[in-house]
Amino acid sequence: QTLLEEAELPFLQKDLMELFASMESGAIRIRNIVRSLKTFSRLDEQGIKYSDLHTGIECCINLLTPRLKAHTNRKxxxxxxxxxxxxxxxxxxxxxxxxxxxxxxxxxIDAIDCDASRCCSDAPQSAGHITISTYVEEEDWAVVEVMDNGPGIEESIQLKLFDPFFTTKPVGKGTGLGLSISYQIIVHQHHGHIRWEASPEAGTKFAFKIPVKLP
Ligand SMILES: Nc1ncnc2c1ncn2[C@@H]1O[C@H](COP(=O)(O)OP(=O)(O)OP(=O)(O)O)[C@@H](O)[C@H]1O
Ligand SMILES: [Mg+2]
Incomplete structure (x- = not known):
């Protein structure tokens, strides 16, 4: 019995250390998510105020991190x-x-996933890529662009993109509200503009611009 215990002790110690390490990284991840959720919803400072857009973008990336990981359909x-x-x-x-x-x-992310799931499983998959750019346009507009290397947008649906409840995603996945809500927020609430361009080769780019100072 003693011999057995002696033999297993180093393994137990190693397991315990690994367990503590993963508990610690889990706790750090929870702290980051809570921090991001707080910033994301600005629970403590609602209303109109001067804000750093990059902080908000980083929170979104943080919250969406689990969705960026490879899965069964995306290598x-x-x-x-x-x-x-x-x-x-x-x-x-x-x-x-x-x-x-x-x-x-x-x-x-949905566009890249949809592309990946259409690809046959043994064909080489190109890696999904999203580029988020920000810049100032005409001195007083802040622009945010989100570009993906997904499949682009078919011409037949291009006029419906911003319609409420328009979706090409399976039942239970998309409600078709994302772009119509975004339009409402950017155009009506912030006097801004949304533009997009898409092609099967290059993917899709959605951009919005809002005035640095509200009129
Ligand atoms: N980056 C993109 N690449 C390809 N198609 C897109 C892209 N963004 C939007 N679309 C198309 O526009 C449709 C409407 O988008 P929208 O965000 O309004 O709704 P949804 O994503 O389908 O559902 P929800 O956002 O409510 O979960 C999508 O179903 C998709 O067909
Ligand atoms: Mg959407």
């Missing part, structure tokens, strides 16, 4: 590239702007 993790420009603080409802970024990045 590679989705890579995110940040091309952040020198943005000033922007006067906005930051909780709403965060929601728009969340909708656009979720759509980009």
């Amino acid at each position: 590679h993790d989705i890579q995110i590239t940040r091309q952040y420009g020198d943005l000033p603080s922007v006067e906005c409802h930051s909780d709403q702007i965060n929601q728009v970024v969340m909708h656009l990045v979720s759509n980009a």
